[in-house]
Amino acid sequence: MTEDVAIRVRGLQKTYGDHVAIQGLDLEVARGECFALLGPNGAGKTTTVEILEGYRPRTGGEVSVLGVDPKRPTRDWRAKVGIVLQSTGEFEALTVREVVNHFALYYPAPRDPAEVIEAVGLTEKATARAGTLSGGQRRRLDVALGVVGRPELLFLDEPTTGFDPEARQEFWELIHRLSAEGTTILLTTHYLYEAEALANRVGVIHGGRMVEVATPATLGGRATAATVVSWDGPDGRQTVSTDTPTSQVSKLAAEFGGEVPGLTVTRPTLEDIYLTMINAGKGEQ
Numbered sequence: 210m211t212e213d214v215a216i217r218v219r220g221l222q223k224t225y226g227d228h229v230a231i232q233g234l235d236l237e238v239a240r241g242e243c244f245a246l247l248g249p250n251g252a253g254k255t256t257t258v259e260i261l262e263g264y265r266p267r268t269g270g271e272v273s274v275l276g277v278d279p280k281r282p283t284r285d286w287r288a289k290v291g292i293v294l295q296s297t298g299e300f301e302a303l304t305v306r307e308v309v310n311h312f313a314l315y316y317p318a319p320r321d322p323a324e325v326i327e328a329v330g331l332t333e334k335a336t337a338r339a340g341t342l343s344g345g346q347r348r349r350l351d352v353a354l355g356v357v358g359r360p361e362l363l364f365l366d367e368p369t370t371g372f373d374p375e376a377r378q379e380f381w382e383l384i385h386r387l388s389a390e391g392t393t394i395l396l397t398t399h400y401l402y403e404a405e406a407l408a409n410r411v412g413v414i415h416g417g418r419m420v421e422v423a424t425p426a427t428l429g430g431r432a433t434a435a436t437v438v439s440w441d442g443p444d445g446r447q448t449v450s451t452d453t454p455t456s457q458v459s460k461l462a463a464e465f466g467g468e469v470p471g472l473t474v475t476r477p478t479l480e481d482i483y484l485t486m487i488n489a490g491k492g493e494q
């Protein structure tokens with residue numbers, strides 16, 4: 210494996226009894242990259258991530274994570290990998306500070322627990338017992354436990370589910386800081402705007418297969434998709450789909466002799482593109 214690849218997956222297969230959850234999935238994540246796995250419920254995101262984390266056995270295929278097959282994790286490898294699971298329910302009786310301090314002890318070069326608690330916005334709750342935290346605060350604690358070991362590679366499975374908008378913004382800032390420090394991040398999320406805010410590239414999984422890998426700006430032909438120009442005309446709302454929105458707007462401005470009433474110029478969002486891809490793939494299931 211070359212040094213600049215953090216995760217390499219070839220032909221990954223996973224079956225649960227008769228059910229084929231992952232069928233020949235390929236994935237490559239570069240070191241320092243933030244990569245988001247997208248896909249509908251049951252697509253196979255958590256299965257894939259947990260195989261990469263070494264928590265689920267695979268049925269077939271090749272997997273290398275930081276140069277190690279997660280089937281045979283070493284202690285050194287475990288220390289380099291940070292994990293934020295979908296939810297944790299232990300440590301109810303310990304305070305936030307005690308839990309983070311406790312986790313820091315497992316790692317050779319941990320971050321300062323107080324700084325981590327601050328970074329996830331839990332300083333005011335540092336002395337509260339974990340069992341008394343709200344859902345969103347609990348999730349922040351999960352994130353703190355994932356990053357306290359200063360991981361080279363961080364797995365985040367739906368990290369901001371239950372976060373309020375402000376907490377999500379703060380979390381994104383934390384992820385940007387970790388990215389800037391060179392941490393490789395593999396994230397799953399159902400929030401398309403979150404993938405757009407954080408990820409260098411996204412991969413769409415559907416029915417256990419990787420449908421497409423691209424940057425958020427180019428997924429599904431997004432960069433070249435037509436722009437929709439809408440305005441209020443004398444006969445009601447008008448809409449034009451065009452590859453030359455600037456000239457369309459200039460023409461309208463000339464027609465109206467200045468401001469165009471109710472003018473909007475929109476490109477498809479990542480969510481529009483994603484939903485089109487997923488709906489197109491439904492017939493293949």
Ligand SMILES: Nc1ncnc2c1ncn2[C@@H]1O[C@H](COP(=O)(O)OP(=O)(O)OP(=O)(O)O)[C@@H](O)[C@H]1O
Pocket residue numbers: 225228230248249250251252253254255256257
């Ligand atoms: N332990 C299990 N035993 C049997 N089937 C399972 C098990 N875990 C997952 N599956 C099945 O494998 C498929 C993929 O599940 P997975 O949890 O990986 O999807 P996901 O993309 O993470 O979904 P979500 O967005 O809902 O979290 C689903 O059909 C699911 O029912």
